[in-house]
Amino acid sequence: xxxxxxxxxxxxxxxxxxxxxxxxxxxxxxxxxxxxxIEIGARAVTAFIxxxxxxxxxxxxxxxxxxxxxxICRVEGSIDLDGEDIYDSRVDPVQLRAKVxxxxxKPNPFxxxxxxxxxxxxxxxxxxxxxADLDEIVASSLQKAGLWNEVKDRLDGPGTGLSGGQQQRLxxxxxxxxxxxxxxxxxxxxxxxxxxxAKVEELIDELRENFTIVIVTxxxxxxxxxxxxxxxxxxxxxxxxxDTQDIFTNPVDKRTQDYITGRFG
Amino acid sequence: MTDAxxxxxxxxxxxxxxxxxxxxxxxxxTRRRNAAETRFRFYxxxxxxxxxxxxxxxLWAILSNGLSAFTQTSIPIDLPLDKxxxxxxxxxxxxxxxxxxxxxxxxxxxxxxxxxETSMSEKDLMKILSSGAAxxxxxxxxxxxxxxxxxxxxxxxxxxxxDGYLKxxxxxxxxxxxxxxxxxxxxxxxxxxxxGIIAKTFNWNFVFGADASDSRPExxxxxxxxxGSLYMMLVVLVLSxxxxxxxxxxxxxxxxxxxxxxxxxxxxxxxxxxxxxxxGILGLAAFIQFAHLPQSAPIVxxxxxxxxTLPTIIISTRAALKAVPPSIRSAALGIGxxxxxxxxxxxxxxxxxxxxxxxxxxxxxALGETAPLLLIGMVGFIASNYPDGVADGFFSxxxxxPAQIYEWAKRADPAFYERAWGGIIILLVVLMSMxxxxxxxxxxxxxxx
Ligand SMILES: Nc1ncnc2c1ncn2[C@@H]1O[C@H](COP(=O)(O)OP(=O)(O)OP(=O)(O)O)[C@@H](O)[C@H]1O
Ligand SMILES: [Mg+2]
Numbered sequence: 001x002x003x004x005x006x007x008x009x010x011x012x013x014x015x016x017x018x019x020x021x022x023x024x025x026x027x028x029x030x031x032x033x034x035x036x037x038i039e040i041g042a043r044a045v046t047a048f049i050x051x052x053x054x055x056x057x058x059x060x061x062x063x064x065x066x067x068x069x070x071x072i073c074r075v076e077g078s079i080d081l082d083g084e085d086i087y088d089s090r091v092d093p094v095q096l097r098a099k100v101x102x103x104x105x106k107p108n109p110f111x112x113x114x115x116x117x118x119x120x121x122x123x124x125x126x127x128x129x130x131x132a133d134l135d136e137i138v139a140s141s142l143q144k145a146g147l148w149n150e151v152k153d154r155l156d157g158p159g160t161g162l163s164g165g166q167q168q169r170l171x172x173x174x175x176x177x178x179x180x181x182x183x184x185x186x187x188x189x190x191x192x193x194x195x196x197x198a199k200v201e202e203l204i205d206e207l208r209e210n211f212t213i214v215i216v217t218x219x220x221x222x223x224x225x226x227x228x229x230x231x232x233x234x235x236x237x238x239x240x241x242x243d244t245q246d247i248f249t250n251p252v253d254k255r256t257q258d259y260i261t262g263r264f265g
Numbered sequence: 266m267t268d269a270x271x272x273x274x275x276x277x278x279x280x281x282x283x284x285x286x287x288x289x290x291x292x293x294x295t296r297r298r299n300a301a302e303t304r305f306r307f308y309x310x311x312x313x314x315x316x317x318x319x320x321x322x323x324l325w326a327i328l329s330n331g332l333s334a335f336t337q338t339s340i341p342i343d344l345p346l347d348k349x350x351x352x353x354x355x356x357x358x359x360x361x362x363x364x365x366x367x368x369x370x371x372x373x374x375x376x377x378x379x380x381x382e383t384s385m386s387e388k389d390l391m392k393i394l395s396s397g398a399a400x401x402x403x404x405x406x407x408x409x410x411x412x413x414x415x416x417x418x419x420x421x422x423x424x425x426x427x428d429g430y431l432k433x434x435x436x437x438x439x440x441x442x443x444x445x446x447x448x449x450x451x452x453x454x455x456x457x458x459x460x461g462i463i464a465k466t467f468n469w470n471f472v473f474g475a476d477a478s479d480s481r482p483e484x485x486x487x488x489x490x491x492x493g494s495l496y497m498m499l500v501v502l503v504l505s506x507x508x509x510x511x512x513x514x515x516x517x518x519x520x521x522x523x524x525x526x527x528x529x530x531x532x533x534x535x536x537x538x539x540x541x542x543x544x545g546i547l548g549l550a551a552f553i554q555f556a557h558l559p560q561s562a563p564i565v566x567x568x569x570x571x572x573x574t575l576p577t578i579i580i581s582t583r584a585a586l587k588a589v590p591p592s593i594r595s596a597a598l599g600i601g602x603x604x605x606x607x608x609x610x611x612x613x614x615x616x617x618x619x620x621x622x623x624x625x626x627x628x629x630x631a632l633g634e635t636a637p638l639l640l641i642g643m644v645g646f647i648a649s650n651y652p653d654g655v656a657d658g659f660f661s662x663x664x665x666x667p668a669q670i671y672e673w674a675k676r677a678d679p680a681f682y683e684r685a686w687g688g689i690i691i692l693l694v695v696l697m698s699m700x701x702x703x704x705x706x707x708x709x710x711x712x713x714x
Contacts, residue, residue, distance in 0.1 A: 066599065069595075069598060071521060094601055094602070094603045095601070096601075097600065097601040098600070099601075101599060101600060102599035102600075103599075104592065104596070106592060108590075108592035108593060108595065108596040109596070110593065110611060111593075120597075120602075120610070121600040121602075124601070125601060171596070174600060175599070177600075178601060
């Protein structure tokens with residue numbers, strides 16, 4: 001923590017949950033992430049913004065090693081979660097992903113019942129022994145995701161039968177059912193209408209109390225609304241990170257300024 | 266953004282000019298395009314009609330030639346089983362000739378009872394009946410010693426010439442140089458028809474019986490070779506489904522994408538296109554000459570057909586796995602499922618309909634395959650009896666449906682030709698049932714939401 005790069009304004013940081021140092025990502029010969037150093041605070045929402053193709057999703061996927069599933073992808077540097085390097089050879093990515101959950105751009109519920117969607121994670125991680133405990137987890141996850149009242153009478157109904165916004169909240173509920181510490185969200189609202197988006201944003205704000213959240217978004221307003229800290233990526237570089245308010249009111253870097261004023265991207 | 270609005274405003278003038286044409290009449294460009302579309306629709310309908318025509322012609326040919334195999338002419342004869350006669354017959358060297366005499370006497374009596382006059386000798390008269398009649402009676406007698414002294418009603422098969430005459434296949438003219446039957450016999454048959462003591466009945470023996478030798482087409486059935494096919498399909502299913510699915514899952518979900526997997530992929534695709542006779546000779550060399558498995562046995566046929574079916578199953582399984590949206594995999598991985606859990610809990614169930622369809626199509630292909638069976642000797646008049654038990658079913662020589670059909674089509678007697686067509690009907694019915702099963706399974710396993 002002492003080797004934190006100067007771009008980070010320590011004042012806004014609570015505890016550091018994730019700290020990445022000198023991260024490089026290559027897809028074959030493409031250098032997609034260039035020497036990124038970043039600290040992500042615990043129990044706060046950090047937003048990644050930047051023009052399309054700048055590497056936001058790539059970097060996000062580094063945080064739960066989803067990049068491992070892409071054959072040509074190579075990650076260098078180190079990323080610590082609570083002081084432990086997640087790229088250490090002893091780390092099992094499967095165990096890591098139970099701790100660092102992910103919500104995707106397109107809602108992707110399993111083609112199973114709503115109940116089974118939520119119950120799947122706890123089941124495979126052996127979190128529960130009794131059916132009653134599982135019921136409890138399903139109910140509380142759905143409540144936390146603000147979906148309980150809408151689906152409590154149709155838990156046996158198909159998860160894919162919900163509306164897009166409900167499906168995305170179902171995916172969030174599914175992610176929190178395994179009680180992760182970090183939740184990564186890659187443009188979680190890009191497939192949703194404004195009302196559903198508002199609901200998800202509200203949810204993210206509530207989840208902040210218990211989880212560390214990293215969200216990639218294309219909407220500057222969304223970043224301003226839900227996040228405490230914002231990181232601006234450009235062409236594989238982390239250009240600037242700081243309190244959301246500061247980034248949007250007086251960005252340090254010219255590129256950040258151009259981006260948030262709509263000059264490019 | 267602003268640039269775009271500006272330029273569209275600038276080009277507004279020519280747009281209004283083009284709009285001035287009436288929409289109520291099509292311009293020449295539209296007319297030409299519509300004409301081309303109409304023409305194309307006619308080509309399409311024409312192509313479908315041609316296809317339908319051939320299908321109908323094929324079905325008509327099969328049904329008109331093959332349906333007659335499902336009826337068979339037989340003569341009900343009450344045969345007194347005299348104990349002394351049977352014992353003397355069993356003591357003699359040519360036992361069937363003694364039984365023939367018994368049957369002949371009964372037949373003569375039957376004709377006399379029906380007031381049919383004939384000057385034919387008993388031996389000559391017997392040509393109306395199948396040459397297998399004596400052994401049919403003898404088999405019954407040996408199996409039922411308690412029936413000695415009673416009169417037993419037999420339903421004895423007519424000879425294939427008589428059967429052919431009643432089915433319109435054999436004409437009087439054709440009998441001129443046929444030493445199996447004379448026109449005089451046909452007069453008797455006509456009279457028997459009139460008296461109602463000869464009849465065509467449904468030929469269960471054709472569906473369930475065994476093949477018979479060249480001289481007894483009326484006794485030949487496809488049942489035993491159908492069983493041979495069934496045993497082969499069991500071998501194919503038990504081997505190729507797990508191997509094929511495991512290979513596909515590995516290649517599709519786990520294997521790194523590199524030059525080696527590319528080579529494997531290309532080779533699997535090529536294997537699917539290898540002529541089946543190549544698999545036959547491979548099976549002959551590997552399973553019979555090298556591994557010394559029994560010749561003509563369904564186990565060997567099954568192994569050879571497994572080799573042939575594997576590429577089909579692998580290709581269709583991989584296609585089914587590919588069709589599962591990647592988002593499902595990410596969803597599972599994202600909440601901490603392992604690769605294997607994501608495949609077995611989520612991907613495989615979604616791919617199941619495709620896998621099952623591919624498997625059944627592969628099996629159906631294997632079921633209709635003839636060439637490789639010829640090379641491993643699963644053809645010809647091989648099994649005249651049902652196998653004793655399951656092990657025997659796998660390891661004793663047998664034929665298979667398509668090989669049996671080929672064998673019949675090869676034989677000289679036109680009565681076998683009719684059976685070849687009949688066999689094709691049964692083969693098609695089996696294939697069609699398999700396809701219907703595939704559709705039903707697909708429906709059942711299809712994603713319900
Ligand atoms: N699977 C992949 N294989 C090869 N190159 C990839 C892959 N995924 C991303 N890239 C490349 O890496 C770079 C960063 O992509 P990434 O998806 O992280 O961008 P992004 O910031 O998320 O963009 P967007 O806002 O459009 O989602 C791009 O140049 C992209 O082409
Ligand atoms: Mg992205």
